[in-house]
Amino acid sequence: MTGTAPDLAAGVTGAEAGMPVAAVALSCPACSAPIGDSDRFCEACGAELTPAVELPPPQTATVTAARACHECGGEVAPDGYCTQCGAGAVSERDHFVEEPAPWVAAVCDRGIRHDRNEDAVALHAGAEPGSHAVLVVCDGVSSSTDSDVASLAAARAARDVLAVSHPQALGTAATRLMATARAMEAAVDAANDAVIRHTTAGPGNPASCTFVAAVIQQSQLVVGWVGDSRAYWLPDAGAGQLLSIDDSFAAEQIAGGMSREEAENGPQAHAITRWLGIDAPDHTPRTASVDLTEPGWVLVCSDGLWNYCSEGDAMSALLHETASRTGSAPLDLADGLVDWANAQGGMDNITAALARVGPPTTAGPANPATTATPAVAATPATAAPDTATAPAPAAYQEEGTPDGNVLS
Amino acid sequence: MATFSAEVFQNEFLPDGGTDVHAIVTVTCSGAGEAGQSDSGDAGEIVIVDTSGSMGGDKIVAVQQAAAAALDQVLDGVWFAVIAGSHLPRLAFPVSPEPAMVRMDPQVRAEAKAAVGSFWADGGTAMGTWLRLATRVFSSVPNLAQRHAILLTDGINQHETPQELSAAIEEARGKFQCDCRGVGEDWQVAEVRRIATTLLGSVDLIARPEDMAADFEQIMRQAMGRGVAEATLRVWAPQGAEVLFVRQVSPTVEDLTARRHEVNPLTGGYPTGSWGDEARDYHVAVRLPAKSVGQEQLASRVQLAVGDTVAAQGLVKARWSNDDTLTARIDPAVAHYTGQAELAEAIQDGLAAKALGDTDTATAKLGRAVQLAAQTGNEEATSRLRKIVDIDDPETGTVRLRRSVSKLDEMALDTSSTKTTRVRK
Structure with missing residues (x-):
């Protein structure tokens, strides 16, 4: 936790989360002239900076300014509680948002039942809508130590690898796809290294987390995952598609013929079979891709959201229904999805990361496909509509690829 | 600091x-630190003693000694005064036609003790008038940050109405703190408790006049230790x-x-x-x-x-x-003090019922008190209760009222009812 505080404070999250944070102003230790945080030498006196510059202690940036209460808007006292309603201040780690460009945004939230937020999200996006975006979500395994620190480090490490990987110069769509798939493997390697770096030595469960990433580039979507965090393609018209196949006991049972409802509510429903961390048996991501030929939404999320809304169609309906309330700005929509999951009980940490593909939609229930869809039931996972009548999603057939091209 | x-x-x-x-x-x-040493201002002390007619004989001598013992504890530099209480209270020291206080020093202390030594017993009891005079005496010194008084009585407030006393207590509220003591068995605990409670002080029984000096010395020493x-x-x-x-x-x-x-x-x-x-x-x-x-x-x-x-x-x-x-x-501290608060209430209610001749209520309340004292480990309360009731079973609170009970034992139980023991760690 402490290890992440300066990052969060200096990064994009504080101000956007409505929590003003004092800017971390760095100065040269030799002459006190202002310096940038990536400068290696002082512009004013030429002193070498890298070894000498120290980030301020973790807490200074987070406790200086009076913050607004997330519940009632009152002032938060230095003791960490609201002066009006007594609600505990949400730490930056417990609730943060990212919005690297107006068409890409995410909200990462502690939820209600858990004591800390072990979900993490890291985004990258080009300014031009649809040009290039990276969305990474990691869900720390709550039974392990320091998973909150490890998951954030992992998400950022993977994001950084994928953000600089631009295989657009390469020839065909097929070779681009393969290049992105290789970049995905490199990203997971980097994420896995980050988890191990943040694993506390000694007894106890080592830090571990799931991984899911989506890369949008030149009308192509590539997703890669390890564990049970998910990627969805939710076109404005037509069926929502779940692209990833959970590495979970439940998914194995579904593959073996059990109904999704039964499997996802079974005693082992949340046991994952693959993860990142020092004790991970194998962290090679499985990947899938979709050609983005129509407008819609890419959603990358943790089980804190999909536990309440599992199927592709149900997720699509939820998204459109939420947009009718929040409007269709990605950040507002992600926030609306997180609020909805909290309203269902907030049993787990919740992360929703969204990228808009195609022109922005107007707010409100404009989409005819949406109006025909029944309201999403406020019940867990598999009580979503149509399970009885609709065929099981193809993505859950080990060999099948109708929802997307399973590459590996 | x-x-x-x-x-x-x-x-x-x-x-x-x-x-x-x-x-x-x-x-x-x-x-x-010590009283009057803070930056906020000086400290003031007033000793108020009952010099009504009932205080004659050995008692007035004991009062003289007690007041002198208290004066010995007042630190040099602290403003002080002595009030002799009756139905017509008078400022015994400093000698002044108007309400006044003086700063303590060795010379003044000797003069004050001489004045106290000439106390005589005369007149009735009107404690409200004592409080009114003390309020005026305190307000004669501007910038007193800390005001404290000791009040001693031996009898019932006979020479004014309860309403007059209430009005005087209200007038003094927030103006000074007052620790109250009753000597002997002829005063009313409830009446004096009203003064002490409103004026953020303690109330206690001094059973024998000869114990007064030690008690006064202790109260004043404690007051001087409140910086x-x-x-x-x-x-x-x-x-x-x-x-x-x-x-x-x-x-x-x-x-x-x-x-x-x-x-x-x-x-x-x-x-x-x-x-x-x-x-x-x-x-x-x-x-x-x-x-x-x-x-x-x-x-x-x-x-x-x-x-x-x-x-x-x-x-x-x-x-x-x-x-x-x-x-x-349930948190042990919360449970303990919930029991102690109920214990105080049960004792006071039980004694009040007993005084009214309501034997059933008195037996029930005091039985409950015995039970609570046992549960919360308040041995002092148990031993005081034992003088009022015969305990058949402390676990169930089964008791019988004793036939002959000393008035002083009842008063001791009453005044000590609010004293709590700390949580057993």
């Missing part, structure tokens, strides 16, 4: 739908919450709830008087709107403020859970 600290004892877990949060907050003061002139307990509760009660529970039980004044809409201030190096425990109960299981919030900030400065703060929290093993537990 005095430093305060606050420590909270509570079970923060509430069951689903639970609303009431109880906490014991221990406030500890250290480095208080923090005035502090306020502040209790914040969130919007929409209700403060059910605020109670001092150690060293004595005092319900502070009605003494609230508004600091701001969400914060009440409760005067606590002056502080020496000591610890006091407060029981705070807050009713919150229930939140859903898993949520947490602050139920109360309990602060000690000196002037406008918050010197210590304890946080009382609430967390809703559906884990019975967490929510069912």
